[in-house]
Structure formats: structure tokens, C-alpha cells
Amino acid sequence: MRDRLGGRECLYVPSCRFGLYLALRHWCRPGGRVLMSPVNDDVILFVVLAAGLRPVQAPLDPRDGSIDTAAVPDSVWQDLSAVLTTNLYGNPDPAPELRAHCDRSGIPLIEDAAHAIGSSVGGRPVGTYGEASVFSLSKHTAAKAGGFLALADPALRGELAAARDALLHPTRATAELAHLTRPYAEAALRGLRLTQAARATVRLLGLEEREEIRMPLRADELTRALPAAPALDPFHSWVRVDMHDYRLRPGPGRLRRIARRLARLDGVLDAHRDGTARLLASEYGTPGSPPAQPLFRVPLLVEDRGTAVAALARHRITTGYVYDPPLDRYAGEAFTDPSPAPEPAAWFARHALPVDPRRADQVLAVLRAARIRPAHLSPAPEGAR
Structure with a gap:
């Protein structure tokens, strides 16, 4: 990955969310304000809060969910401590413009590249513009664990490695066994067509963490947790959702599986790029899309x-x-500053159907057979471009 990112020093982390917390704690003083995308995993909102920071939701381009830098008012830029990109589904945020804004303001740019391990912008890979960037190894590689923090300044590696190690939980044999056997159990359920029955059982036992798209906010509990920030432990029940091992020190078996998956990355990116091109060229794609990136979804x-x-x-x-x-609609003004132009993000969030590009032909056949209609932007849908 160092070679892919132009020589940037890379530090292993057990998850992207953990890496983002590590970066935010290093580069941002508690009480600061961080510009971020409102169309994002809710876990990331809680990571920002756990770091002792105030999320500030950015306006988005409704065509692809990227940050719309031109729609961010000067008053917002002047009050920021950092910018956190999302690169949603692998669609790159405008990193060159964001880098320029951060340089003028004297604040760090941190790139969340969980979905964008093969994407590029401005002729450079996503992840090479910020002081730090964080990648996931559980997305394109399907390793179901791991990530890495890429650093613009290699001299910081030792300091961040020590901070990482102080936050990690020790390896657990039961967690390692569960990680290594999980793919076989999932394959067996799919082969026996028991996936839906298994999910129904989880719901019946009350073990499902998300009954809807967003996890329960639990506003009263979150309000009580805020004074303890910056700290992970008071926010653990939110940050761990969908990945309970997010801060677990990896065992050798987990690392070997990650390494095997990472070795296949080029072939995976080729398949994602090919499927992305077919999907974007369809009636459901965005008109005038640039050359296809290897989007995660x-x-x-x-x-x-x-x-x-x-x-x-x-x-x-x-x-x-x-x-x-x-x-901003999910959490409310008690926990985040709302976007100054919220409707484009709301339109995109309402109409976006994220699909795996490796199943492009199947997806298109199903949508056409079901007579699913494409959504089209009007010239100005309540403020959207």
C-alpha cells in the first residue's frame, strides 16, 4: 500500500473507524469542529463525538454524494478545526479543492478512504491529499477486518503506533476463532438458503443492532456520554455497531487472511471498475459521469x-x-451542526440504491424487469443543483 500511495507510511489498524479516531485525536484538539458528509455511516458521527469534536455537516452534490465545496459558506470555513472526507462508495470528494481550503485555513485534511482503496482524483490516488488517510480492508478485499492509517509525515509513525497500541484491546482466542470460521458459516447458510431464517432468529433473540437503516440514537445516553469525550469507552456501544472487534489486537490467523485477500486486490479492482462502467452507462447512472472508478458500491x-x-x-x-x-436529520442540532444546504443531500440519500458492481448485469436485469424508474434531478429540486 505504501507503493500505491506514493511512498506514504502506512500503519495497520484493526478497523477504519478506529483509525479515524486515532487520526482525529492526533490532529484535532477537543472542542474543535469538523466538516463531514451527512450521507455517511452513523458510526462515523459517533467516532467524531468520541474524539471530543463537533460534527459540522457539509452540503453535497446530489449527483454522487460528494462534498460541494462551493456551497460551504465562508463563515463555516472560518470556524473549522479539520475537514473529514467520506469518498462515498468510492466516489472521490474534491480533495484538491478541500486541500486548498484547508491550507488557507491552516487546518488538517483527514481522508476517510474506506470505500475508495482504488479511486483517484486530480490525477492522484484518494488518500494522498490529507495529513492522514484511513483505509478499510473489510470492503473491497472482503477480509472482514483490518485497515491502515496512511501518513503524509513518516516521522509520526512511531508516535501514532504507540497511541494505537495504548487503545487496543488484547487478542481473544474466541474472537479469532469466530473470525476465521465466519466465512464458512455464511457460505453454508447461503448454500442452504437459510440466510433469511438466520436473520429472523437474530431479530427474535433481540440481538439485532439495527432495526432500521440508522441505529437507535439513544439521545439521553449520548448526552450523558459527551462530557467524557475524548474517550472511546463511553461511546463504545455506538462505535462498535456492526463490528465488535473494531479495536481488537489481531491474531496471526486474522493477519494471514488479510494478507491473502490484499494480495488479490488488483483483480478485485478490475472487476469493480468493469461493473461500475456498465452500471453508470445504464439509465440509472449519473449522466456525464467521468471514467469509471473501481467503486465499492x-x-x-x-x-x-x-x-x-x-x-x-x-x-x-x-x-x-x-x-x-x-x-443532521438523524442526530439533530443537539449533536451536530446542520448542513447550510441540506436538500441536495436529502435527495441523494432518498434515491441512491448502492449495488455491488460485480453483479452489474444481474442487478440491471432485475431492475428493468421490475420496471424500476430512474430518478432524475430537476433543474433545482428544492435547492439541489
Whole structure:
């Protein structure tokens, strides 16, 4: 990965969310304000809060969910402590423009590249513009664990490694065994067509952490946790959702699996790029899209996402990584500054259907057979471009 990122020093972390917390704690003083995308995993909102920072939601381009730098008022830029990109689904945020703004303001740029391990912007890889960037190894590589923090200043590696080690939980044999056997158990459930039954059992036992797209906010508990920030432990029940091992020191078996998966990355990126190109060229793609990136998921724009999700599910195609409603509507002003122009983000969040580009042909066949209509931007949908 050092070679892919132009020589940047890379530090292993057990998860992208952990790496982001590490970066925010290093570069941002508690009480600062961080510009971020409102169409994002809710876990990241809680990571920012755990770091003792105030999230500030950015306006977005409704065509692809990237940060719309031109729509950020000067008054917002002047009051920021950092900018955190999202690179949603692998679509790059405008890092050159964000870098320029950060340089003028004297604040750090931190790149969340969880979905963008093969994406580029401005002729450079995503992850080479910020003081730090954080990548996930559980997305494109499907290693189900791991990530890395890439550093512009290699001299910081020792300091950040020590901070990482102080926060890690010790390796647990039971967690390592569960990680190594999980792919075989999931394959068996799929082969026996028991996936839906297994999910129903989890719900019946009360073990499901998300009954809806967003996890329960639990506002009263969150209010009580805020004075303890910066610290991970008071926010653990939010930050761990969907990945309980997010701060676990990896065992040798886990690291070997990650290394094997990472060695196949080029082939995976080729498959994602090919599928992305087919999806974006369809009636559900964004008109005038640039050359295809190897997106982790392709956000097709559809009028009725619920009907589309149901149609895909009937063909055993699962839809995930939906981030709706936007974080400012989800969390409210008690926990985040709202976007100064919220409607473009709301429109994108409502119509985006994230699909795996490796299943492009199947997805398109299902959507067309179900007569799913594409969503089209009007010239100005309540403020959107």
C-alpha cells in the first residue's frame, strides 16, 4: 500500500473507524469542529463525538454524494478545526479543492478512504491529499477486518503506533476463532438458503443492532456520554455497531487472511471498475459521469428505492450501505451542526440504491424487469443543483 500511495507510511489498524479516531485525536484538539458528509455511516458521527469534536455537516452534490465545496459558506470555513472526507462508495470528494481550503485555513485534511482503496482524483490516488488517510480492508478485499492509517509525515509513525497500541484491546482466542470460521458459516447458510431464517432468529433473540437503516440514537445516553469525550469507552456501544472487534489486537490467523485477500486486490479492482462502467452507462447512472472508478458500491438513482430493494431481494441480491436519513436529520442540532444546504443531500440519500458492481448485469436485469424508474434531478429540486 505504501507503493500505491506514493511512498506514504502506512500503519495497520484493526478497523477504519478506529483509525479515524486515532487520526482525529492526533490532529484535532477537543472542542474543535469538523466538516463531514451527512450521507455517511452513523458510526462515523459517533467516532467524531468520541474524539471530543463537533460534527459540522457539509452540503453535497446530489449527483454522487460528494462534498460541494462551493456551497460551504465562508463563515463555516472560518470556524473549522479539520475537514473529514467520506469518498462515498468510492466516489472521490474534491480533495484538491478541500486541500486548498484547508491550507488557507491552516487546518488538517483527514481522508476517510474506506470505500475508495482504488479511486483517484486530480490525477492522484484518494488518500494522498490529507495529513492522514484511513483505509478499510473489510470492503473491497472482503477480509472482514483490518485497515491502515496512511501518513503524509513518516516521522509520526512511531508516535501514532504507540497511541494505537495504548487503545487496543488484547487478542481473544474466541474472537479469532469466530473470525476465521465466519466465512464458512455464511457460505453454508447461503448454500442452504437459510440466510433469511438466520436473520429472523437474530431479530427474535433481540440481538439485532439495527432495526432500521440508522441505529437507535439513544439521545439521553449520548448526552450523558459527551462530557467524557475524548474517550472511546463511553461511546463504545455506538462505535462498535456492526463490528465488535473494531479495536481488537489481531491474531496471526486474522493477519494471514488479510494478507491473502490484499494480495488479490488488483483483480478485485478490475472487476469493480468493469461493473461500475456498465452500471453508470445504464439509465440509472449519473449522466456525464467521468471514467469509471473501481467503486465499492455504485449508487444507482431510482425513484422508489424500497420497491427496488424488494425486487433485488427476491433474487437473493442484498442491498446494504444505505445512509438515509442524512446525519443532521438523524442526530439533530443537539449533536451536530446542520448542513447550510441540506436538500441536495436529502435527495441523494432518498434515491441512491448502492449495488455491488460485480453483479452489474444481474442487478440491471432485475431492475428493468421490475420496471424500476430512474430518478432524475430537476433543474433545482428544492435547492439541489
